[in-house]
Amino acid sequence: MDAAPPTTVEGREAFAQTAQQLVAMPRLQLRIMSQQLDRAIYGSPEFIEALKAQLLANRQLRVSILLADSRSASRNGEPLRQLALRLSSQFQFRTPSDAEGLSFADETLIADRSAYLQRSDNRALTAK
Numbered sequence: 001m002d003a004a005p006p007t008t009v010e011g012r013e014a015f016a017q018t019a020q021q022l023v024a025m026p027r028l029q030l031r032i033m034s035q036q037l038d039r040a041i042y043g044s045p046e047f048i049e050a051l052k053a054q055l056l057a058n059r060q061l062r063v064s065i066l067l068a069d070s071r072s073a074s075r076n077g078e079p080l081r082q083l084a085l086r087l088s089s090q091f092q093f094r095t096p097s098d099a100e101g102l103s104f105a106d107e108t109l110i111a112d113r114s115a116y117l118q119r120s121d122n123r124a125l126t127a128k
Contacts, residue, residue, distance in 0.1 A: 009117070016041045018117050019109055021023045023051045027058055028109035033066045033118040037077030041107075055087050064092045 007016050017117060019041050022081040023030060030051075034042070057063055063084075070093075074081065083113040084091035 008106060014125045015107075015117070015119060016044060016047065020044070020047045020050045022109050022111050022115055022117050023047065024054050025036075025060055026054070028060055028062065028112055029110075030054075030061065030112075031066070031108070031110040032063070033106060034068070034073065035107065036069045036072035037065075037067065037080060039076040039078075041075055041080045045079070046085055052083055052087075055083075055090050059090070062090055062092065064094070066094050066096065068094055068096065091111045119124065 009015050023097070032042070039045070051063070065080075083094070109117045
């Protein structure tokens with residue numbers, strides 16, 4: 001079976017909607033790599049509800065979040081942090097330990113290695 005070619009997503013709202021759809025897909029692992037957990041994406045009630053529903057429906061699902069800027073992420077990602085506190089056994093937060101790891105600019109979500117959403121820069125309006 002051939003993999004489908006990447007689809008381009010234009011604009012912040014489309015990225016947020018696609019992220020919401022993506023969190024409903026994984027059965028085992030959702031990986032999020034983010035500069036600062038953009039509140040418009042990860043703090044929206046729709047994203048939080050979609051993720052919560054998936055986590056409650058599938059207790060094996062684990063969410064791994066890699067953050068470049070944990071201070072900004074704690075301010076921006078409050079709704080996600082609150083969900084993580086309620087379902088703590090399903091969440092893991094990490095920050096890169098080396099200086100090179102702290103410089104990533106990608107915003108990436110990966111669902112079970114079968115689907116991904118990536119924006120090359122936090123300010124970019126185009127994602128795949």
